[in-house]
Amino acid sequence: MAAESVTLARAHGAFNVVGGLWPLVSLRSFEAIFGAKRDRWLQFTVASLLTGNGVVQLLCAPTDEGVRHARRLGIATASVLLSIDLVYVPGGTIPKTYLLDAAMEIGWLAAWAIRS
Numbered sequence: 001m002a003a004e005s006v007t008l009a010r011a012h013g014a015f016n017v018v019g020g021l022w023p024l025v026s027l028r029s030f031e032a033i034f035g036a037k038r039d040r041w042l043q044f045t046v047a048s049l050l051t052g053n054g055v056v057q058l059l060c061a062p063t064d065e066g067v068r069h070a071r072r073l074g075i076a077t078a079s080v081l082l083s084i085d086l087v088y089v090p091g092g093t094i095p096k097t098y099l100l101d102a103a104m105e106i107g108w109l110a111a112w113a114i115r116s
Contacts, residue, residue, distance in 0.1 A: 005115050006062045009070035012108050013057025016077060019101075020051030035095040053077045075112050078105040 023030040060070035085102035088094045
C-alpha cells in the first residue's frame with residue numbers, strides 16, 4: 001500500500017465531507033451557486049449521504065484493504081455525481097454550475113485511475 005493512496009482517500013473524503021456539509025451549514029450560499037431547490041428533504045438527504053461517504057473515506061484504515069474500500073466508495077460516489085451532472089445539466093433541470101462539480105468528479109476518477 002502506498003502512502004499516496006491513503007492521502008488520496010483522505011483528500012477525496014475531505015472533499016466529500018465539505019461538499020456534503022455545505023448545504024447543511026449554509027443553504028443560502030449553496031443555493032446562490034447551485035440554484036434554489038424545491039425538495040429540501042432530498043437536498044438534505046443527498047448532502048448527508050455525501051458527508052457520510054466522505055467520513056468513511058477519511059477514516060479508512062491505512063492498509064491495502066482500507067484503501068480498497070475507500071477507493072471503491074470514492075469511485076462509486078464520483079461516478080454517480082458525475083452521471084447526474086452530465087444527464088441533468090444539458091436538460092436544464094439543474095444549473096450549468098454543476099459542470100464545475102462534474103469537472104471535479106472527473107478529477108477524482110482520474111486520480112483513482114492513476115493510483116490503481
